[in-house]
Amino acid sequence: MTTPPGGDGSHAGQTYPHAMDVFRRMDGLEALELMKQGKTPQTNLMRWMGYTLEQVERGKVTFAMIPRDELYNLIGSVHGGIITTLLDTALGSAVQSLLPSGRAATTMDLHTRFHRPVTTATGKVFAQAQVVHAGRRTATAEAKLVDATGKVYATGTSTLLILEDKPSAQV
Amino acid sequence: MTTPPGGDGSHAGQTYPHAMDVFRRMDGLEALELMKQGKTPQTNLMRWMGYTLEQVERGKVTFAMIPRDELYNLIGSVHGGIITTLLDTALGSAVQSLLPSGRAATTMDLHTRFHRPVTTATGKVFAQAQVVHAGRRTATAEAKLVDATGKVYATGTSTLLILEDKPSAQV
Amino acid sequence: MTTPPGGDGSHAGQTYPHAMDVFRRMDGLEALELMKQGKTPQTNLMRWMGYTLEQVERGKVTFAMIPRDELYNLIGSVHGGIITTLLDTALGSAVQSLLPSGRAATTMDLHTRFHRPVTTATGKVFAQAQVVHAGRRTATAEAKLVDATGKVYATGTSTLLILEDKPSAQV
């Protein structure tokens, strides 16, 4: 077993790399289950956007977020970059859930397609991601952003490079 | 000429659609020049990320941002979604700079490729976008994120739908 | 009902636009069902690649192809462009199957991800495409290329513009 990666909130300054160090010592699924229970450090971005991990199994995750107008673009809907951030998080986590300890995945590319505007009237949205193919060196995942009724607002795909012991390596 | 779209900061609540209403009454390049001068309303997202419009001409814009660790992911570099948000803003603005008043562009898809991690050590980064092709109904733009020495950290492309008088229309 | 669009093979020269004229007079699903029965004109490309339409319903199609080494790249597997051609055909047809007569869809972009090499040893492959979202002006579809056991070789996504009476219009 592993110790929770510093769920005490005491992680100012250069904390994020430290959090990652802990993550890298753990099996991916185990780390994500701790995250789901709120026992892992949060980044400022996570707090600001307010997303949470709802479900996780090997190769499959769901994150959720409640749209606020603070996340809006100038056109009066949630900024496409914010939607992409949520999808990216889900896509990367779906791949991470398959990795043993000592391995990390880094996003090589991220492609989002927008189908409908997301607004505060949309209510809670869910980013559902699953792995399409995982090889030794790369993995591909796909995700969709849906509301509580299953209506699709955006879809995304991503290919990640799987790294061994080189967290911030240049691809 | 047009009046600045409420540069007084008094734009709480459902302000953003209002800001857009003003934008839509203006020529795209003119609106962006006001934005460059800081005379347009800012969204919370713009303030939080802290990006600014540095240069604008017809079909070509540059935004800048100073990386902070508040924008980090768990791996200790700026979250890919934040980089995408900056590129998206630049790509959309490059297209908007070509549009006459009464027309708006909405992002259909956004594809980002990540080449190197962006950290606080990177210093100020610049999202340079230009239009590749503009038709009557759609336009495509490309962008790159570089540092002060011109080193490339990410590249992105986007296709936008050009709308007449239907700001939040479903595509 | 409609007459089959010239299934007699007599379609040299500028035939293809003519074939399209016929297609445009038909409901999309109806036209694809004729194609499945081999009653529509074939392009040279279709004959050379040797793909066939296996299944079609509203919003969902499957094409099949048997890999031959004539379709190889220099590395000894089917050229990525050929795989993309097959996925593109499936993606476009999935959208077309939703359109009433008088409307056509034109591909705006096409994104293919390659997971494994396809060779003559792979045996028959299937390009399965389905529509993810269809709006008034655009539609998005996703596809995967699988073998007889369901193993995934490539995945693709595409957004198409929906045109009324303007077949070769510039987007």
Next chain:
Amino acid sequence: MTTPPGGDGSHAGQTYPHAMDVFRRMDGLEALELMKQGKTPQTNLMRWMGYTLEQVERGKVTFAMIPRDELYNLIGSVHGGIITTLLDTALGSAVQSLLPSGRAATTMDLHTRFHRPVTTATGKVFAQAQVVHAGRRTATAEAKLVDATGKVYATGTSTLLILEDKPSAQV
């Protein structure tokens, strides 16, 4: 120096892997210069599409092709898959031109955006590709398809995985 990789045309059957073996023994730029001189084996696909390598330097190549109606789709313009095949060839070659002997690049993904239809009336088209970023494990290139006047018909981007001694490895 290296011997030309079998420019005698005697490469039926499982020749293509053999051609690749030769390619892999050569510096990438050197191999492409032989291809430009017509001294490398051609695949059936190259012959059928009729494209040629016009220019090559480190990180930058231009291929050319004359559109024929044999390459048409049902709408009466060159099939998007064919345009993608040409761009893919250029993108891959741009990366290959940077590689020393013993290394090969394999396409991970390919994203094409279509701006205008290509027809026989377009005349000779040129696929110009250049490398955007080359790391140790991956490289990204961008390309555009233009006519003799520089008008842009399509653009594409691709990320390739760089392999050592594992030509048909599963990514």
